[in-house]
Amino acid sequence: MNTSISTDLIRGHTDTILLNILRQGESYGYEIYKKIIELSNNKYELKEATLYTAFRRLEKEGYIISFWGDETQGGRRKYYRITEAGMERYEQNKKDWEFAKEILDQLIKGGINDGK
Template identity: 65%
Template sequence: MGAKISSDLIRGHTDTIVLGILKEGDSYGYEIYKKIIEKSEGQYELKEATLYSSFRRLEQEGCVTSYWGSETQGGRRKYYSMTASGETLYKRNRDDWEFTKEVIDKLL
């Protein structure tokens, strides 16, 4: 497996990464954790503690809501769902990232 990305470079983008996954549909912690590894092709793994503090932050800011899944889904899992505020935050952060990337590409 290749190099892993520095967590310092990604730290400020955790919430946006989580929102990007929730944009595809409601999900629960472990599934989101796995999707991040999958999407980064194994080059980035979000620590569980970081993921759950992101959920708490996003929920406090009204960007996500959570609910308990049914027993039939294999145990009671807490699902997270993106709100309209979450969608707005995702788009704004995504635009900011595109701009930052352009500037850094020019500087490097």
């Protein structure tokens, strides 16, 4: 039995996943990376390259902002914070996901005897 989810199934939802995490509070890359693994109960790991590509895209689109932390120990961290536009984008993406989930459920399970 496969114990991890296919990257293909997640690919279109990376932005929404990141916005969901950031709507709970500002954070930095590695912490977000760990949070995704934790939220998926170790069934999904977002590759770092994908994570940072998504950060750049979300920032360019105005959904998040980045800033440098003021750590005195070790290297400085780049933090990310969701914007008001990012909150709106998250809510819209969540609605789109709920709608798509219903349709997919019908397409995958529906039909003769309603999938029984």
